Amino acid sequence: MPTMDRRIKGCRNVHCRYNKERKHLPLDYNYCPICGEKVGLVCRECFAEIEDLGKTHFRCDACEAKKAKRAEEQREKLVKAGKKLAAPATDAAVGVIQQVAVKQVKKVAPAAGQAMKKVVPVAGKAVKKAIVRH
Numbered sequence: 420m421p422t423m424d425r426r427i428k429g430c431r432n433v434h435c436r437y438n439k440e441r442k443h444l445p446l447d448y449n450y451c452p453i454c455g456e457k458v459g460l461v462c463r464e465c466f467a468e469i470e471d472l473g474k475t476h477f478r479c480d481a482c483e484a485k486k487a488k489r490a491e492e493q494r495e496k497l498v499k500a501g502k503k504l505a506a507p508a509t510d511a512a513v514g515v516i517q518q519v520a521v522k523q524v525k526k527v528a529p530a531a532g533q534a535m536k537k538v539v540p541v542a543g544k545a546v547k548k549a550i551v552r553h
Contacts, residue, residue: 437454462478462482
């Protein structure tokens with residue numbers, strides 16, 4: 420499927436009403452309908468002039484950097500929130516696993532049940548560390 424052309428054109432004349440209002444012009448316009456100045460490709464966010472690098476290039480480098488920084492900050496927030504939620508969930512899961520495992524082992528071999536009581540918490544801590552670290 421062909422990509423949609425997301426670029427926009429804008430008037431370059433800083434005194435023009437279309438430039439002040441940051442009015443987007445269609446791509447087939449070559450001159451501003453208000454002042455007659457030649458129009459050019461502009462950034463969708465800050466209206467700075469950009470070079471023609473293809474249909475998918477519609478932001479200036481500064482706006483691309485800001486967008487990448489916001490995305491990275493959002494990703495970090497989600498990781499922090501996930502770690503906060505993962506810790507109690509792993510504690511609960513380890514507790515349930517411990518109860519079920521000890522009961523099942525006690526049924527089979529009562530002596531092994533005592534060993535399981537010591538082994539399961541250590542294994543649970545290792546699992547919790549592995550999950551929270553990711």
